[in-house]
Amino acid sequence: MNLENLEKILKKEPSYRQKQIQQAVFKQFISEWDEMTNIPNNLKEELKKDCLLEIEGEIFPSADGKTFKALLSFSDGAKIETVLMRNKDNRNSLCVSSQVGCAGGCAFCATGKMGFNRNLTSEEIISQFLFFARYLKKNFGDQEKITNVIFMGMGEPFLNYDQVMTAVQILNKEEFIGLGARNISISTVGIIVGIKKFTEEKEQINLAISLHAPNDELRSKLIPTNKENKIKELLGVVDEYIVKKSRKVMFEYLLIENVNDSARHAKELAGLMKKPLYMVNLIKYNTTGDFRASSENRVNKFKKILKKEGVNVTVRKSFGSDINAGCGQLANKN
Ligand code: SF4
Structure with missing residues (x-):
């Protein structure tokens, strides 16, 4: 629109x-x-x-009926994916894309393999929300609303900062969608200039960092942008954000078998994450071809070590891997 x-x-x-x-x-x-x-x-x-x-789009539901992936097409022919996850506790979380493809080139990410096409406009970001809000209303009734939005779909939100923040304002402002700021999250691979700008925003939007490795050597292999956004500097700007906002920060950690999921990695990670407002969210990797997911046993062991070291840690439930809608799987495959 x-x-x-x-x-x-x-x-x-x-x-x-x-x-x-x-x-x-x-x-x-x-x-x-x-x-x-x-x-x-x-x-x-x-x-x-x-x-x-x-809004032109096609929907792919998961077998368990809890996850819906939509492939949206824009007027220039660009296509992106957006994912709705329906939780038991009446929460409907929407994972939105901020770019068509991505220049990030992360080794574990299907979007990264597509390369970068273009940034999305704020309208195209909002159209992802409107598309699924209409779908929920039509198929599940007036009471079913999107309760949470996370910028964790295709693209790196802080590499499309202005359009993403305009979309956040439309989501948040009462005269538009009126979604509470605390129900909106931005997930970044750790673009330091973006986090610094974000710290100065007046809205109390949640911040999540995709960390995925406890040291620069491994992280730079998995996330090439780490070379310009090293862990020490990254955590430094996150700490400034926490001082200014007094908000928790979520660190996402994808567990990839025999890559970043050993006891040594867990201890190294604990050394970085033992801070009161740091939360670690362990995510089971969704296969994208090159890597395998850690076994249940390895996930539990990893979590146990972090807990024992005094880190705030949770394990995230996996959604939609059968329709390639899980974390790191969005690549317009359907
Ligand atoms: S993980 Fe994020 S930043 Fe990295 S390639 Fe995928 S979309 Fe881009």
Whole structure:
């Protein structure tokens, strides 16, 4: 949807009209302007012409019915994936993409293998939310809403900083979607300049860091951007963020068999992570061809060591690996 055109059209209208339309698009999630019965026909026609509501996408559900991956297509032919995870406790979490492909080149990531095509606009990011908000409403009823958004899909959000932050504001502002800041998270591979800027933002958005290795040698092999964003400096800016925001920071750690999941790695990681507002989230790796997931036994041993060393640690449930919708698997494969 062209938000700029929408704004231009609404500028000519009285403020109550603006509210009616924002309410219909961002709260009632209409998919056609004809669903609005409280606006005049000439305005409806103008909206139909200059502000298309249609979002082109195809949905792939997982076998257990808990995860839905959507492949969205944009006007220039670019395609991206976005993933909805339905939890038992009435939470519907949406993992959004911020770029078409990614220049990051991380060894474990299917998106990285695609290379970089282009940044997404804030509208294209928001269209991922609207697409699934409409889908939930249509298939599961009015009460089913997206409760959490995490920027952890295709692309590195801090390499598309301005568009991502504009999208965050649309998600957060009451007159638009009105999702609580604490229900929005940005996950980065640790782009230091991005984290510094993010620390200065006034919104209290959650920060997650994809760490995946406890030392620079291994991390640079897995995450090439580590060469310019070394662990010591990275944790330094994270600590500044914590001082300023007094918020917890989540460190994601994908467990890859015989790569980063030994007892030695766990102890080395514990040495970095033993801080009150640091949380480690262990994620079972979803196979993308080159690496294998750690066994249940190795995951448990790794977690035990971190716990014993006094680190705050959880293991994340894996979603959607059968539809290539798990962490690191998004690559427009369907
Ligand atoms: S993990 Fe993130 S930064 Fe790395 S290649 Fe994949 S999308 Fe890019």
